[in-house]
Amino acid sequence: MDIIVCIKQVPDTTEVRINPETNTLIREGVPSIVNPFDENAIEAALQLKDLHGGKVTVVTMGPPQAAEALKTAIAMGADEAVLVSDRAFAGSDTWATSYTLSQAIKKLGKFDLILCGKQAIDGDTAQVGPGIAEWLGLPQVTFASKIEVEGNKCKVERLLEEVNEVVEAPLPVVITVVKQINTPRLPSLKGLMRAKKAEIKTLNAAEINGDPKNMGLNGSPTSVVKIFTPPARGGGEILGGEPAEIVDKLIAKIKDRKII
């Protein structure tokens, strides 16, 4: 079973600060990591490989330093890594990113499954996984918390807000995973040594036959009007006392504010 995992290198913080003048993320001094949900996708792939055999290939689109993220995946146990990198990709939105990744995937040959994290912790769009499925004309299953593969189809449990949904899909399919699906393994010493020596295959815009209309800043229909940090929410007030007392206090407050 051949699995492709799409990953993204992100800044190591969930409290990304924004430069108010340029409306861009402040990345200085913030170390880079593999997007945590993508680590879950790598782990899911490795577990499926343990069960069914085959090969796990990790793919990322990014600048040359994104190779580090691919090496982390190799240290965990991924077999091969592909860096899709070209100045022409700079400024890509989710449309251009999913197009670029799908073009690269077409170059990688046969596969049974594409796994992605449900979203990246920096952009939080959750669009690239589904976008790849659309560009490749494949079915997609998002927010997977359990994946079972049997023959040429898979059964996936989806973690939705109110319910869990179980769906079946034919292979090949694109699946995005939530963190509840597993606990990503730590790297091993042998894995780290292999990663150090590993050759990262690189694909550029020409090699993936990329159409400039769909790549980079110019190929990105999304334009960011403004990014801002919303004001922090106040602490709120907790009313104490006996239930009857609390109700009285609450009603008094509502009246105070002239809500009723």
Added chain:
Amino acid sequence: MLDYLLTEEQIMIRDLARKVSLEKALPKRAEWDETGEFPWEALKAYAAADLCGLYIPEELGGMGQSVFNFCLATEQISRTCGGVGVTFAASALGSTPILLFGSPEQKKKYMPPIAAGKILAAFGLTEASAGSDAAGLETTAIKDGDYYIVNGTKQWITNGGEADTYTVIAMTDKKRGARGASAFIIEKGTPGFTFGKKENKMGIRCSATRELVFQDCKIHKGQLLGKEGLGFIVAMKTLDLTRPGIGAQAVGIAQVALDEALKYSRERIQFGKPIASLQAIQHILADMATQIEAARALVYATARMIDAGATDYTLPASEAKLFASDTAMKVTIDAIQVLGGYGYMKEYPVEKMARDAKITQIYEGTNQIQRNQIGLALIKELAATKK
């Protein structure tokens, strides 16, 4: 920190041991200390990270026989929990006799699963009335055709009950005194081999410390390590080789005490400012840091000397164990002092570090025995130069 000019691979080992420890042992450290639960969860994680075979050659499934690399990992593991650290290191102690004196068949049979971390090893030397004076051993192994019949009780054996492979020193010929001891590999599950109760200890509480009880335990002569009569040499050569590992444990325990004291001293406000800005505190921290670095340098230098192929390293190995463990005891007590009343409370981790540190002055040769060894080696060296 002093730059020890580590190779890329050594940095990998150090950082990986730290990462696994922080993720798998740190969250459970206080609980394991309280309950004494054996830290299998952490050990399995070290095994999965390929850290269990650092002192074992590649052809036996290890990562390349390096006392130095083993010390790097042991230090980082002990820096999270001394109890987990000794459990990790005791497997090396228990399997080193096989590495040093085992036949090719014995090595091939016993080392790969230990290198993979699938099973643990343990070393059985100490008895109730034979501690520092190992010549007082009473456990016997009497030859009976193709077999030996083992009788006796080993005391305070680290990894007892949890390990699968035991190297045990027993008297094959009591009349010959020290020359009448032999070393054996005894497998858990051998009829006549059972375990006493788990000891309730001051520190390193999650490590297993139990009696090994042999009652007419019949083992094949193929379980003998080396030759009959080599038992004490096996024990002494093993302890020489593993002593830097005890030093590394002590350095790890000392380092985390400094880490905690330093962190606290920057958070604790008295007289309107962090106590780290008070010279009285700075001087304590400065002494701690200097002593730890000196201990680490001694341990690392000894390990490198052994890896470089030195044949006689009893002196530096004893010095490294002695100085590092005395340092660990001192700086963990200093750390409690820096934390004041909080340091004395179980809600804070430093009192545990002091309890863990104490054993490093006692086991694998008390520090008094180390001083004897050092003294003896000094006299020998002097005599050698006078020739």
